[in-house]
Amino acid sequence: MSVLAYGVVAWLFLVGIYGVVTSRNLIHLVVCVSVAQSATDVLLLEIGYRNGGHAPVFVDLPAHPGPAVDAVMQALALTDVVVGAAVTALLMALAVQVHKRAGTLDPDELRATRE
Amino acid sequence: MSRRARLMFFAVAAAALAVTLGVGLAGLPSFGSQVSAYARMLNEVSGRQRHVTDVVSAITFDYRGIDTLFEEFILLGAVTGISVLLRPLSDETRQLPEDKAPDRGIPPPSPAVWLLAVFLSSLLVLTGLETVTHGTLTPGGGFQGGVILASALYVVYLGTNYRTVERYQPDALLESSDGVGAFGYVFIGLLGLMAGDVFLTNVVGLGVTGNPISGGIIPLLNLTVGLEVAGGFAILASEFLDQTAVIRTKTGPR
Amino acid sequence: MGLVSTSVLLPISVAVPLGGAALLAGFSWLLPRRARDLIAIAVALATTALTLSLVAASAGHPMIYWFSGWRPSAGMVIGIDYAAGPLGAGMASLAGVLASAALVYSWRYFDSARGRHHALVLIFLAASVDFCLTGDLFNLFVAFELVAVTAFALTGYNAGHPGPLQGAINFAVTNSLGGMTVLMGVGFLYARTGSLNLAQIGQALAGRHADGLVVVAFALLTGGFLVKAAVVPFHFWLPDAYGSAPTPVCVLFAGVMSELGLFAVIRVWDTVFSGLAGGVGPRMRAVLLGFGILTAVVGAVMALAQTHLKRMLAFVTMSHLGIYLIGAGLLTPLGLAGASLLVIGDGLAKSALFLGVGVVQHQRASVSELKLRGQGRGLAVTGVTIVLGALVLADLPPFVSSAGHALLVDAADEVGLPWMELVIALSVILSSGAVLRAAGRIWLGWGASESSRPDTGTADDPGEENEDDGRPRSGRRERVPLTMVLPPLALLAIGLGLGLTSGIEEHAVAAAAAFSDRTSYAAGVLGTHGSPIPPRGPAVPASPELSAGGVLTDLGQVLAALGVAALALNPRAAGLRRALAAGTGWLRRLHSGLVGDQVTWLVAGLALLAALGEAALH
Numbered sequence: 001m002s003v004l005a006y007g008v009v010a011w012l013f014l015v016g017i018y019g020v021v022t023s024r025n026l027i028h029l030v031v032c033v034s035v036a037q038s039a040t041d042v043l044l045l046e047i048g049y050r051n052g053g054h055a056p057v058f059v060d061l062p063a064h065p066g067p068a069v070d071a072v073m074q075a076l077a078l079t080d081v082v083v084g085a086a087v088t089a090l091l092m093a094l095a096v097q098v099h100k101r102a103g104t105l106d107p108d109e110l111r112a113t114r115e
Numbered sequence: 116m117s118r119r120a121r122l123m124f125f126a127v128a129a130a131a132l133a134v135t136l137g138v139g140l141a142g143l144p145s146f147g148s149q150v151s152a153y154a155r156m157l158n159e160v161s162g163r164q165r166h167v168t169d170v171v172s173a174i175t176f177d178y179r180g181i182d183t184l185f186e187e188f189i190l191l192g193a194v195t196g197i198s199v200l201l202r203p204l205s206d207e208t209r210q211l212p213e214d215k216a217p218d219r220g221i222p223p224p225s226p227a228v229w230l231l232a233v234f235l236s237s238l239l240v241l242t243g244l245e246t247v248t249h250g251t252l253t254p255g256g257g258f259q260g261g262v263i264l265a266s267a268l269y270v271v272y273l274g275t276n277y278r279t280v281e282r283y284q285p286d287a288l289l290e291s292s293d294g295v296g297a298f299g300y301v302f303i304g305l306l307g308l309m310a311g312d313v314f315l316t317n318v319v320g321l322g323v324t325g326n327p328i329s330g331g332i333i334p335l336l337n338l339t340v341g342l343e344v345a346g347g348f349a350i351l352a353s354e355f356l357d358q359t360a361v362i363r364t365k366t367g368p369r
Numbered sequence: 370m371g372l373v374s375t376s377v378l379l380p381i382s383v384a385v386p387l388g389g390a391a392l393l394a395g396f397s398w399l400l401p402r403r404a405r406d407l408i409a410i411a412v413a414l415a416t417t418a419l420t421l422s423l424v425a426a427s428a429g430h431p432m433i434y435w436f437s438g439w440r441p442s443a444g445m446v447i448g449i450d451y452a453a454g455p456l457g458a459g460m461a462s463l464a465g466v467l468a469s470a471a472l473v474y475s476w477r478y479f480d481s482a483r484g485r486h487h488a489l490v491l492i493f494l495a496a497s498v499d500f501c502l503t504g505d506l507f508n509l510f511v512a513f514e515l516v517a518v519t520a521f522a523l524t525g526y527n528a529g530h531p532g533p534l535q536g537a538i539n540f541a542v543t544n545s546l547g548g549m550t551v552l553m554g555v556g557f558l559y560a561r562t563g564s565l566n567l568a569q570i571g572q573a574l575a576g577r578h579a580d581g582l583v584v585v586a587f588a589l590l591t592g593g594f595l596v597k598a599a600v601v602p603f604h605f606w607l608p609d610a611y612g613s614a615p616t617p618v619c620v621l622f623a624g625v626m627s628e629l630g631l632f633a634v635i636r637v638w639d640t641v642f643s644g645l646a647g648g649v650g651p652r653m654r655a656v657l658l659g660f661g662i663l664t665a666v667v668g669a670v671m672a673l674a675q676t677h678l679k680r681m682l683a684f685v686t687m688s689h690l691g692i693y694l695i696g697a698g699l700l701t702p703l704g705l706a707g708a709s710l711l712v713i714g715d716g717l718a719k720s721a722l723f724l725g726v727g728v729v730q731h732q733r734a735s736v737s738e739l740k741l742r743g744q745g746r747g748l749a750v751t752g753v754t755i756v757l758g759a760l761v762l763a764d765l766p767p768f769v770s771s772a773g774h775a776l777l778v779d780a781a782d783e784v785g786l787p788w789m790e791l792v793i794a795l796s797v798i799l800s801s802g803a804v805l806r807a808a809g810r811i812w813l814g815w816g817a818s819e820s821s822r823p824d825t826g827t828a829d830d831p832g833e834e835n836e837d838d839g840r841p842r843s844g845r846r847e848r849v850p851l852t853m854v855l856p857p858l859a860l861l862a863i864g865l866g867l868g869l870t871s872g873i874e875e876h877a878v879a880a881a882a883a884f885s886d887r888t889s890y891a892a893g894v895l896g897t898h899g900s901p902i903p904p905r906g907p908a909v910p911a912s913p914e915l916s917a918g919g920v921l922t923d924l925g926q927v928l929a930a931l932g933v934a935a936l937a938l939n940p941r942a943a944g945l946r947r948a949l950a951a952g953t954g955w956l957r958r959l960h961s962g963l964v965g966d967q968v969t970w971l972v973a974g975l976a977l978l979a980a981l982g983e984a985a986l987h
Contacts, residue, residue, distance in 0.1 A: 072153060079507075098535070181449050188495070204481070286398070
């Protein structure tokens, strides 16, 4: 169980980076960045998970609810989601302008800062 | 590097990084077996200390409230940055698309679509307000509710057309909401100092656990965040829509 | 009572820039342009004053501040703290000074974004202050991302040109991945120690042997910060971003942002990992010095190969980052003190250089050293600024960089690495020589106007910064506004003033000693004993003979840099230049500007760092 659960983190991160490295389209590249980012959220939530734990919301619970999962990691993941949304939106805005100004979305065609 | 060389290099580097991550992940406690003492303590005490039922909210806005202040500014920075990046540049102008057939007016949206838009956007506004105001009780709060509120504007656009949205779009109001929301969080933090205590100290009564108005400053902070996020996401939508709908190069494509 | 009143400075120094930014972002539509400029400058100056007073207030006695009033209870940290010492506060005040200079400089410079870039600069400043003061690892990540998000947007300010857009994309993609590795590192350490507080994590790890998880956490955290610090091989984004960002933004980037990356590496090392069992310090020193030397030399060689002035300054910046990493990587208070004074002195000089180049670009519509040959007449003050800036980077006494250089050399001697002085001298001579060569060509008209090297130089983008200043442009040769000429001179004057301040070395060493003392830091934060005894810094070997020797070394560096510039401009040395260009062609080609390549290097760097970390920590 641990191998599968934690393996997802490594898989998501690496496959996202693979997408970034090989991408031929900036929109696709930005989505790949988000895929890699989701690895960090999964990692945080998994670190905070507890078998049989319920959400850290103490309302309408059954009589013996058992333990709750880690609310700290959920709060951090929430922050990370906002960070991810901010970065994705900024990159998308840059992609819009690149398409207009360079006439291409292929990152390998962008040679404006070439040495 | 050629694409081929890059791929070979990446294959080697990624394999090494995979091993690295594997070693790190293998060092974690087995999945689902334990939760930190810190988290257990907060699950235990936040209901008593902060009169909330949603512990995530208490952590986000109280125990670790300063994180959330900066998080709010990440959003403000991104929204401001995007309005800078997508502003009409010196070789661009804002103009509505030319009407190719001026003798035929734009057909009004069908009543069914219009009605659906009114219904859905009202529903979104209500859900958004509900989410913003109940963050201390159940999952939700300013970030989530703010996004829902802003999406009401998207529905109006879908149900009518950009010309209508553009005509009524209160840019100044959205920007002010964005700024006031962000400033509000700072201000509530300063209230703690004015009360002679530390920044972001709770300065109001904690209320009765389970009531919408409970948790001290947490609902107030949720309101400021809701304002900021709703304004911010609405600005985002309008900036991106402007790019496709009204911003045109003055002298043809470059 | 006195303590209460000074600790209020900590939250106020972030609340002021944040509040100012929120008001500017929300109400720029309401405010006239002049008011926006004035508010932004006033807020930046106020933040500078606040952080400067923190430097004084926290000297000898670190200031701890628990937000929302959540002090640690029963040995467990509950909330988030600021833990300020003079070193962190000094870094924050450098950010304040440079942000103020950048805002004054942009007074008449550009304003097509309706003042919204002011808000971005102030958010950047607030995030930098938070970054320097925070005692919480996750809060450090949040500050890292906030600095990053505003910086991405500012880089792409001239969104009408492909260069800045590509620079911003490369910057955003690589640094976001860096942020992700930092966050994973935070997660790993939390899983192990159950805490997000630097001091508490450090206590939990202290005296234990590092296992795989700790090594990987170290590599992920440090690697992420090294992306921001643009250390080889994580550096490829830097020339693209710094070479294409607007000048006032380059000031913030070159003077503060990259340095924050290094600051975080050392802060996390000192507070979290330095207590690990098994004598990890000396082995980690070797790792950090390796990265530092590589960065210093690669940056210097690349700087010499540039004719695009801003790209040249970008590589100069990078080379100096390598030198700071050498100083900080010695992992002694003396080395850190030297690096800190260099960060201040060089930061001021690099910013003056960027601003000077900005004036040239504004007046002559080019940043190409070759196109600008002999075009410097009428810009004499700017010429003096640039030459002086380059000499200060070569540690011209009595500017403060010279003091930092002396401390750094002493520190290297102290740990038995006297040859480190040669590495530093070589990088400094080459990178300053590059700038002096450009100055000689532009102001004296020396050297060839055409490139003697075949494939160098990026496209000159003349309109880049001028198009968006929102004013009709009549005639290029108008007077340079004083708001553009004075800020770089003021920055150099500050560097001179600090260099003439007696006892600045002692202050720096004491600050660095307090910064690197893990146990007393942890005791102060966790309150394990009442009032921490201010650590005694080691005595500074500042005997007169040594100082005289240091001055001679510095003057030697300055002369050698001038020599490099003369050689580079001498028509008879064309063959030598061609040979050098051919020899470094492969290095230049590695800087392809393609984001795919840059991310591949990042992945390789992370893996390399993990392997080295394993060797050093395990």
